[in-house]
Amino acid sequence: MSGTPTVAVFRPDDDRLERAVELLAELGAEPAPDPMLAVEPTDATPRTDADYVLFTSKTGAELVSEAGWEPGDETVCAIGPATADALRAEGYAVDLVPEEFTSSGLVAALESRVDGARVEVARSDHGSAVLLEGLEDAGAYVHETILYRLVRPEGSGESAELAADGDLDAVCFTSSLTVEHFLAAAAERGVQEAALEGLEAATVGVIGEPTAETAAGRGLEVDVVPDEATFEALARETVAAIDDE
Template identity: 60%
Template sequence: MSDRPRVAVFRPDDERLTEAVETLGSLGVDAVADPMLAVEPTGTVPQAADWIVFTSKTGVELATQAGWSPANPDGHDPALACIGPATADAARTAGWTVDLVPSEYSSTGLVAAFDAVGVDGVGVEVARSDHGSEVLLDGLRDAGASVHETVLYELVRPPESGHSAEAAADGDLAGACFTSSLTVDHFLDAAADRGVREAAVAGLNDAVVGCIGHPTRETAEDHGVDVDVVPGEASFESLAAAVVAELND
């Protein structure tokens, strides 16, 4: 058995989890892969608008698989905004032109980017999961946009999730990488289902806990979880590096 530190990661069980495990391994720790999110498509596609906003690579891929394209038959194609480079890369792979990527990869960053562009009186379609932040919708409306939201997919907790919570409860985790508020909620729900919620929180508080952004940090702290690091860039690579650096400090 490896004597390297064990760090939990909660990404969906697809290439994101594979890449996260590889990233942690390259940093000298063993990943405890425990997916806390599974995607359930709703079958819907974005509605027509002046701007279309995608907040995840998953949303882009589901829209593409459904045969959707931003191109309009009349030639008046909408502008396209993506929350970060991974989402933008997926859109470009689909053959779409990306017009806006905020410098801060978050709902707050998108609002700031749209404030700079100006969306007063403009129609904005937000295509995302059922757990999107209200910050984006409220911010766009405050900027004068006419906003519509389409839920492309729901995020649910896999029924088999939770072995990382038991590891935390046993004091067997050196760190944890939370990539959204929902991963925090689902981790704690899984811990409760296994009867180890209090012990799991205590175990996390003895470990290095990293959160990908301040909303995720706030969720964790609201549940009594001490957060040690929030990287400057909202990417898993930065999160993993920050957690491991704190472990090695």
Template identity: 60%
Template sequence: MIAVFRPDDGRLADAVEFIESLGADVLGDAMLEVRPTGNAPRDDGDFTILTSKTGVELAADAGWNAQGTICAVGDGTASRLREFEYPVHRIPAEFSSTGLVEELAADVDGARVEVARSDHGSPVLTDGLEAAGAYVHETILYELVRPANAGKSAEAAAEGDLSGAIFTSSLMVQNFLDAAEARGIRSEALAGLNDAVVGVIGEPTKSTAEGLGIEVDVVPEKADFETLARAVVTASNAN
């Protein structure tokens, strides 16, 4: 059984359906709940950075008037911006905070940079831009919390029922272990997870997972959910 942890706002159902189409049994366990703040990005920045599709959707809902150079972390975020008819001017080669700092560092000295994202955004981005000379303002578009009922995947891991797990953010990893801790089965869930094929999107999530004692087996070159899911299903079938 493959565990997947997307928010239960349509993305979890889509993820379950996709993995089932690959012929795998799926356990959907939402590890994140999105709570919008109602804030919109400021429109007076020389650069504005959006880091997720959720952020784009909430910015559009709040009536954001895009100005200046619009930057997206990743193709998914860029595609969502275009769907809302916002321009996309810059996408880093590496879809991460570090990659975006490297993309913009030579151009932001003295510039006003608006960063619009969740309350769990990495300080690597804001600190890196400030070190490059930018005047950085951060707008929190949404908060990410662990749903009260999250944790059935931890129970399945503890019982040895998982063949794979798919993590698409560092916070999902932390919330999985927190849910296990709340049930008094952290060590058992961790052991069961390490007997399964663990796939993550990107090096930051890999670093978080490994720092918490999770053995990571799959990190796709393309930071895309479907690519990751296919790789985890293939590896779990071969395991």
């Protein structure tokens, strides 16, 4: 591939998007930032009677702090290092981070411990059923608290038009919802079919198998699924895959 590749990134419009843009630029790409997620807090906090409290995002960690959550004796679990770092930055101790930074990884880390235990899952309204079902199968009494809702920002979809015009070399989808919101934005702009055709010639990178399954189910051919479920790994491997084509 010659020239500077254009890579779309869909992170929420906060420091995550800023860091993603900086990283893509460092990797030699031209970032096309197009936030596909916006956060609507519910001001809820985890229940106080749980043996385990599970957090699945940096956003959740920050929101419970803002809402004044004060943990007791429960075991605090983070789905991955970014969530753990965010919890610690807010002054919370983190007791467990799974080896695999996914819902199934959390289940694998906890399934031998939670039989008969009360487990609180504190997350967005679009969390994977894998986590709840896996913990229930392990014998836990599971309760879910919705800390925030994820919505599609107004004005999103510039990347869909780039894809439709054949001007997008790659995309970095960071969740199933970013895939769904990208296609919804494309449809809203009347370019969904053309955007899908444009992505056939682009490199499609996704975080994790659930996102890969969503993308494939919506007609996208996935090229990159990094072993490590972090944006840095996704960006590096996606840009490298562009160069290999």
